[in-house]
Amino acid sequence: MKHLLSTEDLSLANAIRILDTAEEMAAVGDREVKKLPALRGRTVVNLFFEDSTRTRISFEAAAKRLSADVINFAAKGSSVSKGESLKDTAQTLAAMGADAVVIRHWASGAPHRLAATDWIDAAVINAGDGTHEHPTQALLDAFTMRRHWSQLAGSASIGADLKGMRVAIAGDVLHSRVARSNVWLLRTLGADVTLVAPPTLLPIGVEHWPCKVSYNLDDTLAQGVDAVMMLRVQGERMNASFFPSTREYSRRWGFDDNRLRALDSLGLKDTIIMHPGPMNRGLEISSAAADSPRSTVLAQVRNGVSVRMATLYLLLSGDTREPAASAGAAT
Ligand code: CP
Numbered sequence: 001m002k003h004l005l006s007t008e009d010l011s012l013a014n015a016i017r018i019l020d021t022a023e024e025m026a027a028v029g030d031r032e033v034k035k036l037p038a039l040r041g042r043t044v045v046n047l048f049f050e051d052s053t054r055t056r057i058s059f060e061a062a063a064k065r066l067s068a069d070v071i072n073f074a075a076k077g078s079s080v081s082k083g084e085s086l087k088d089t090a091q092t093l094a095a096m097g098a099d100a101v102v103i104r105h106w107a108s109g110a111p112h113r114l115a116a117t118d119w120i121d122a123a124v125i126n127a128g129d130g131t132h133e134h135p136t137q138a139l140l141d142a143f144t145m146r147r148h149w150s151q152l153a154g155s156a157s158i159g160a161d162l163k164g165m166r167v168a169i170a171g172d173v174l175h176s177r178v179a180r181s182n183v184w185l186l187r188t189l190g191a192d193v194t195l196v197a198p199p200t201l202l203p204i205g206v207e208h209w210p211c212k213v214s215y216n217l218d219d220t221l222a223q224g225v226d227a228v229m230m231l232r233v234q235g236e237r238m239n240a241s242f243f244p245s246t247r248e249y250s251r252r253w254g255f256d257d258n259r260l261r262a263l264d265s266l267g268l269k270d271t272i273i274m275h276p277g278p279m280n281r282g283l284e285i286s287s288a289a290a291d292s293p294r295s296t297v298l299a300q301v302r303n304g305v306s307v308r309m310a311t312l313y314l315l316l317s318g319d320t321r322e323p324a325a326s327a328g329a330a331t
Helices: 012-030 054-065 086-094 110-116 135-152 177-188 217-222 246-253 257-265 297-316
Strands: 043-048 069-074 100-105 123-129 166-170 192-196 212-214 227-230 272-274
Touching (some): 012 135, 054 069, 054 135, 054 297, 086 110, 100 110, 110 123, 123 135, 123 297, 135 297, 166 177, 166 217, 177 192, 217 257, 272 297
Parallel strands (some): 043 069, 043 100, 100 123, 166 227, 192 212, 227 272
8 A cells, every 4th residue: 555545446455554553552652652753854744735634634733743743734834825836746746755645625527637647756645636535534533433333332342334323424425525535435334324415415327326325314323323413504615506405404414412312312322413513513414423422533533643643654655565464354
């Protein structure tokens, strides 16, 4: 594995390898060890053409905890405003000695372009490209689920995959790179995924994705779910004609206080509520749900550092072999 561009082409063996390595990174953190020397002398460039809080900061924290040097680049305030291209920007930063480039870009496919050309000779990590993919978000979501369900089962060791787990991903699927990456990764890990959205907020061709599709959140909850992942309504990408009124959206597709209470009456006492952040409180999720004991929102942020440490470590430590597919056929 030289790059991490998508979860669609991530094998089961490599996914489990990242999740298991992230467990080791988290265990080091639990022992209050602030830094590991693993990437001393290596340089990680954070190349962000779109805004970010969680992803950019957690990649920076992850690289620093592995003793790498970090260069942060934000398009705002850079020579991109003077028309500098992706190629020239990437090559300029690579000339400063980048071993890994973590890229977030508004254009779907930009990280793939960077990895496919000979513009730079660095590992490329997709930190979110347009409406396409956000693989480390899906990995940290899977890590959070795996940990939660292993603890619930009272198991001393973390289960390898998510076989049989029922996950509903609800909201603005059309614009969500988080949804796409989660569907592919959760499928690979054996979970049973249902997308829930208004018909206008589902992408063309969704019927070919490896998941079920529903327009009704209450029906999906009533059938039983182990996790419900609420997606941000992406106002900045939204065509107003796709969007029901805010009130109707919240009532029909938001995780509101009534749905929070309904989990108890449906007997779903262990169901967790997830959100990748940033949240539109009162729209796709109520404050009561976001702050409830069922919410894993902050655990997801915390786990993001361990997952990004694992990703950087595996890509930069030099072992790019495909691991043996011990947990089944690689996909
Ligand atoms: N979840 C996520 O990607 O958040 P940021 O946009 O803050 O990085």
